[in-house]
Amino acid sequence: MKKALLLLGCPEAPSQTPLAVYTTYKLKEIGYDVTIASTPSAKKLLEISDPENIYVTNKIDIETCLENLNEDEFDLLVGFVHKDAAVAYFVTFYHILNTKSVAITFEKDIDLLEKFIKDIQESTEADIISARAYHNPTPIRVKVDKYIKNLED
């Protein structure tokens, strides 16, 4: 079974938790075993969003994950990027894992969004899904659907 690592950023962006649960569901549908790496507060949001662990079955603390991460340990890295620190984390995980990667990049400020995209493009060869989004996850969700459909094909 292929393994995917979802890397969450700071949970202050309202779209992140529902998008993480949704992306986990979609990846599981096409046969991925999904692990979510997050901060303790982002983990709490996941636990309350999915109380019976129907979608989110594997969770790990982001720092523990980083310390023990090895090259090729996952087949797919999916990073949620909506802050400058999330760019730094995604790029770091990308360079350690050296595997297929996609950054789901969203921000309400278009200048910041473009900066995040530029920083990722300059330092990785990762795929990028991006949209101007904050409260409403739909613009990103539509693009996640399309990306995962292409993964399946």
Next chain:
Amino acid sequence: MSFCLELHLQQSEDYKIIIKNAGFKEAKKIIEKHSPNRVYVKAGEKILGARIIGIPPIPIGIDDKESTVTLPYTKPCHGTAVVELPIEKEEIDKIKSIAIK
């Protein structure tokens, strides 16, 4: 016992925060301005017992005379800080040994 950056920052007051809550590239420029002597390392390298986070090449300022290093320290909700702290010469040598430039 090897140096542990996380523990040092939690339990000691023997460090200086040069900037906090910054963007990574801003932090990088500050290290380059603050530290005339520096090396660059890959993202994810273990530095002082912790994996260094950032956009490579990541600068680490080294002051051999004072035996201090200046490096970026990133957390998901707090952005990037630049911290300067004293370390043993052997830890400085370890950092130099993994430098890419």
